[in-house]
Amino acid sequence: xxxxxxxxxxxxxxxxxxxxxxxxxxxxxxxxxxxxxxxxxxxxxxxxxxxxxxxxxxxxxxxxxxxxxxxxxxxxxxxxxxxxxxxxxxxxxxxxxxxxxxxxxxxxxxxxxxxxxxxxxxxxxxxxxxxxxxxxxxxxxxxxxxxxxxxxxxxxxxxxxxxxxxxxxxxxxxxxxxxxxxxxxxxxxxxxxxxxxxxxxxxxxxxxxxxxxxxxxxxxxxxxxxxxxxxxxxxxxxxxxxxxxxxxxxxxxxxxxxxxxxxxxxxxxxxxxxxxxxxxxxxxxxxxxxxxxxxxxxxxxxxxxxxxxxxxxxxxxxxxxxxxxxxxxxxxxxxxxxxxxxxxxxxxxxxxxxxxxxxxxxx
Amino acid sequence: xxxxxxxxxxxxxxxxxxxxxxxxxxxxxxxxxxxxxxxxxxxxxxxxxxxxxxxxxxxxxxxxxxxxxxxxxxxxxxxxxxxxxxxxxxxxxxxxxxxxxxxxxxxxxxxxxxxxxxxxxxxxxxxxxxxxxxxxxxxxxxxxxxxxxxxxxxxxxxxxxxxxxxxxxxxxxxxxxxxxxxxxxxxxxxxxxxxxxxxxxxxxxxxxxxxxxxxxxxxxxxxxxxxxxxxxxxxxxxxxxxxxxxxxxxxxxxxxxxxxxxxxxxxxxxxxxxxxxxxxxxxxx
Ligand SMILES: Nc1ncnc2c1ncn2[C@@H]1O[C@H](COP(=O)(O)OP(=O)(O)OP(=O)(O)O)[C@@H](O)[C@H]1O
Ligand SMILES: [Mg+2]
Numbered sequence: 001x002x003x004x005x006x007x008x009x010x011x012x013x014x015x016x017x018x019x020x021x022x023x024x025x026x027x028x029x030x031x032x033x034x035x036x037x038x039x040x041x042x043x044x045x046x047x048x049x050x051x052x053x054x055x056x057x058x059x060x061x062x063x064x065x066x067x068x069x070x071x072x073x074x075x076x077x078x079x080x081x082x083x084x085x086x087x088x089x090x091x092x093x094x095x096x097x098x099x100x101x102x103x104x105x106x107x108x109x110x111x112x113x114x115x116x117x118x119x120x121x122x123x124x125x126x127x128x129x130x131x132x133x134x135x136x137x138x139x140x141x142x143x144x145x146x147x148x149x150x151x152x153x154x155x156x157x158x159x160x161x162x163x164x165x166x167x168x169x170x171x172x173x174x175x176x177x178x179x180x181x182x183x184x185x186x187x188x189x190x191x192x193x194x195x196x197x198x199x200x201x202x203x204x205x206x207x208x209x210x211x212x213x214x215x216x217x218x219x220x221x222x223x224x225x226x227x228x229x230x231x232x233x234x235x236x237x238x239x240x241x242x243x244x245x246x247x248x249x250x251x252x253x254x255x256x257x258x259x260x261x262x263x264x265x266x267x268x269x270x271x272x273x274x275x276x277x278x279x280x281x282x283x284x285x286x287x288x289x290x291x292x293x294x295x296x297x298x299x300x301x302x303x304x305x306x307x308x309x310x311x312x313x314x315x316x317x318x319x320x321x322x323x324x325x326x327x328x329x330x331x332x333x334x335x336x337x338x339x340x341x342x343x344x345x346x347x348x349x350x351x352x353x354x355x356x357x358x359x360x361x362x363x
Numbered sequence: 364x365x366x367x368x369x370x371x372x373x374x375x376x377x378x379x380x381x382x383x384x385x386x387x388x389x390x391x392x393x394x395x396x397x398x399x400x401x402x403x404x405x406x407x408x409x410x411x412x413x414x415x416x417x418x419x420x421x422x423x424x425x426x427x428x429x430x431x432x433x434x435x436x437x438x439x440x441x442x443x444x445x446x447x448x449x450x451x452x453x454x455x456x457x458x459x460x461x462x463x464x465x466x467x468x469x470x471x472x473x474x475x476x477x478x479x480x481x482x483x484x485x486x487x488x489x490x491x492x493x494x495x496x497x498x499x500x501x502x503x504x505x506x507x508x509x510x511x512x513x514x515x516x517x518x519x520x521x522x523x524x525x526x527x528x529x530x531x532x533x534x535x536x537x538x539x540x541x542x543x544x545x546x547x548x549x550x551x552x553x554x555x556x557x558x559x560x561x562x563x564x565x566x567x568x569x570x571x572x573x574x575x576x577x578x579x580x581x582x583x584x585x586x587x588x589x590x591x592x593x594x595x596x597x598x599x600x601x602x603x604x605x606x607x608x609x610x611x612x613x614x615x616x617x618x619x620x621x622x623x624x625x626x627x628x629x630x631x632x633x634x635x636x637x638x639x640x641x642x643x644x645x646x647x648x
Contacts, residue, residue, distance in 0.1 A: 259446065259450040262438075262446065266418060267463070268466055273467070281454040307624075360454035
């Protein structure tokens with residue numbers, strides 16, 4: 001039972017919890033206490049220290065902004081107004097709140113506000129759907145498009161949109177890069193013929209890809225009703241992130257252990273068997289390393305691309321909040337930052353688990 | 364009449380220009396069908412290179428290799444190879460590794476027959492309990508046994524073995540030597556065994572042929588081993604002829620081995636000591 005839990009924890013990369021289980025079971029108390037201290041207590045402490053430092057920093061910047069605001073009022077409107085301003089700020093009046101780095105508690109409030117907003121928006125959406133359900137049935141029967149909710153998306157909706165875009169981009173990258181990588185890996189001639197393409201396009205910035213893709217998509221899909229901004233952003237994400245998989249696959253395929261190739265040669269395996277039974281399985285670990293990098297690159301460039309492509313998602317959320325400049329906008333941006341970070345971390349872990357499943361040398 | 368397997372003036376080197384190393388020089392060897400040949404040689408002298416040449420994995424720079432009068436043209440399943448470093452595919456189980464070979468060599472075998480065939484060879488090397496294990500879960504010796512089973516299951520005309528037992532402990536080694544002897548006796552395959560163990564060569568082979576130290580290694584004086592078949596390890600060990608053969612071969616290797624150290628051109632000031640062999644085995648590995 002215990003060993004199963006430990007195994008599972010290790011698989012998802014939480015192996016550091018193992019000493020805690022041992023400690024609870026009373027095994028090797030001294031050693032496990034030390035391990036628990038180092039692997040669990042110290043990281044948690046460091047989180048608090050981090051929060052404390054943020055709080056201090058935020059307070060410090062807040063005070064500078066506050067002084068500046070008061071001094072400015074004093075300079076333009078006189079001492080009486082300055083005093084009023086000071087009282088108003090210290091009383092927590094939102095309209096006069098100095099705009100600076102939000103403190104951890106501001107961020108917490110921002111998160112709560114976003115969550116409440118999400119519940120409100122989804123309630124609205126649900127109500128709308130209930131209201132239009134009957135009508136939509138009629139329209140469907142008549143061959144018309146259903147009426148859809150066009151209100152403002154909530155934060156959670158934005159996250160889901162971003163995830164969809166990233167997965168579409170990731171799939172595109174995998175579908176392009178793995179077969180291309182295999183072909184390149186098998187043929188040294190093609191490899192040297194196309195090396196310059198890879199070397200030149202690999203470092204191109206996401207922004208340029210986006211512009212390039214939109215040039216093409218705009219023309220190709222000029223008359224289509226499909227969601228162009230989504231298509232543009234996922235294709236750009238795919239093109240930006242596919243290079244890691246392409247290079248790793250080609251490398252894996254071209255550097256298969258000579259011993260394995262000797263086995264294949266002695267058995268006189270055909271081209272098909274040679275590729276699918278020897279070369280591909282041998283390069284799976286490299287391919288997955290590439291895919292893992294591709295997924296994290298996708299997630300990283302996605303935000304920038306959404307921001308520019310005006311397509312809904314976390315990127316545009318951050319941008320809108322920044323433009324908006326409401327008193328809790330900064331806090332919401334920080335919330336988004338953490339959400340982006342955690343999702344990126346989660347995606348990476350997910351890929352790691354899949355990679356472990358797929359590779360033969362980890363068992 | 365041409366021999367079953369014949370090497371004519373085969374030479375092989377690696378690299379070019381200043382980095383050129385002649386590994387094998389003027390190798391001549393004729394092997395009759397059903398003969399068991401052992402080649403003993405020093406480490407790095409080119410034993411694996413020789414096996415790879417016969418297997419067709421590399422091509423000779425000069426000379427030719429004929430199998431049944433036909434010049435060999437690349438590798439093929441008619442020459443089963445037991446590689447020195449096992450060469451098992453790590454993503455396949457013991458069964459899967461052998462299955463890949465058997466499927467390729469006997470494409471028309473029914474699945475049931477095939478499973479039986481594979482199981483028979485796994486049983487032969489005593490690996491039935493590990494049949495579903497991956498190579499990474501096996502010890503070095505077990506991996507080598509899988510490699511032996513894979514080559515045997517292909518039922519090749521020529522069996523090329525590159526130090527197949529060198530990673531095994533003495534006991535398992537003895538058992539597998541007898542296993543190889545039995546298999547050979549039953550199937551009368553043509554076998555080329557590379558070994559660093561003179562005893563093993565004498566025990567198993569019809570002829571023991573030393574490979575001189577490289578660079579430019581070539582085959583030395585051959586020793587015919589006349590013990591009757593099937594052979595029995597205990598009986599042979601007790602045979603006075605065995606001691607004699609072994610001493611002859613070891614003395615010969617010793618001689619060419621000393622030649623090697625003189626040959627490298629540098630002069631060493633040696634302390635005035637008499638060499639003394641604590642064990643009768645030469646430090647060949
Ligand atoms: N692919 C290669 N490229 C260059 N040199 C090589 C290559 N393969 C082998 N050699 C060289 O050829 C020589 C003989 O190598 P080989 O592997 O045949 O020796 P060996 O007798 O099998 O040694 P061991 O007893 O250690 O297995 C060595 O000096 C080695 O460095
Ligand atoms: Mg070797």
